[in-house]
Amino acid sequence: VTGWETVLGTSTIHNVDEIRPPIVEVTGAVTGRYELLEQADDGTIVLGPDTSAEAIMRRHNSRPATDEEFEAAFGDLPTGDA
Amino acid sequence: MSRAQPPVWRVRFDLSAWDADLRAASAAARQHAERWRLRVQIAGGIPHAELKRTRAEDDGGVNLPGCVKIRIPDPFDEDPRNSPWGAVLLLARDETGLYLAFLAFGLRHPDPAGRLPSVYQRAHRRLQRRADS
Numbered sequence: 001v002t003g004w005e006t007v008l009g010t011s012t013i014h015n016v017d018e019i020r021p022p023i024v025e026v027t028g029a030v031t032g033r034y035e036l037l038e039q040a041d042d043g044t045i046v047l048g049p050d051t052s053a054e055a056i057m058r059r060h061n062s063r064p065a066t067d068e069e070f071e072a073a074f075g076d077l078p079t080g081d082a
Numbered sequence: 083m084s085r086a087q088p089p090v091w092r093v094r095f096d097l098s099a100w101d102a103d104l105r106a107a108s109a110a111a112r113q114h115a116e117r118w119r120l121r122v123q124i125a126g127g128i129p130h131a132e133l134k135r136t137r138a139e140d141d142g143g144v145n146l147p148g149c150v151k152i153r154i155p156d157p158f159d160e161d162p163r164n165s166p167w168g169a170v171l172l173l174a175r176d177e178t179g180l181y182l183a184f185l186a187f188g189l190r191h192p193d194p195a196g197r198l199p200s201v202y203q204r205a206h207r208r209l210q211r212r213a214d215s
Contacts, residue, residue, distance in 0.1 A: 051099040053185060055098075057183070064173070069175070078134055
């Protein structure tokens with residue numbers, strides 16, 4: 001999907017990375033970052049919400065814990081097959 | 083247990099990720115997952131003792147820094163060790179303090195012949211996006 005760009009109605013979709021499924025940024029009638037779930041030969045595309053950790057943190061107005069915070073919180077826990 | 087460890091960890095569920103994982107799951111898995119989420123909400127979170135750390139990196143290249151994992155118990159089998167389902171949660175901080183952010187739900191060890199990613203692979207992909215995007 002390198003360089004991929006599609007115009008849908010009044011929305012322009014720009015590819016912003018190449019990890020599958022790709023993340024696309026939509027501007028226009030619909031705005032935001034989405035996952036490209038399907039892309040058919042006839043041009044039909046299916047978008048879903050961005051479920052990356054970065055997007056989740058943004059929606060929660062949060063940041064990942066630091067290594068020090070993680071060790072203080074879970075340093076006592078066993079590691080292994082959950 | 084230090085001051086950084088509450089007996090029950092607050093959990094926030096991102097419904098976009100939650101819905102995506104449940105859409106990919108079987109009907110039985112969805113039922114287990116919804117019951118577990120309801121139980122977490124009623125309890126106000128997940129007990130510290132039910133959590134486990136993730137390995138630094140497994141043979142498949144899955145790397146889940148900052149994450150813990152938990153088995154999703156089968157309501158018909160009280161021993162959670164028998165459950166094929168699990169969840170991965172990311173330790174995060176919001177305006178009120180540390181909490182666990184739901185990151186992924188799914189099979190812990192899916193049939194290698196199938197094409198379903200494990201819950202750890204799902205979580206890994208979501209974490210990598212954070213690093214690469």
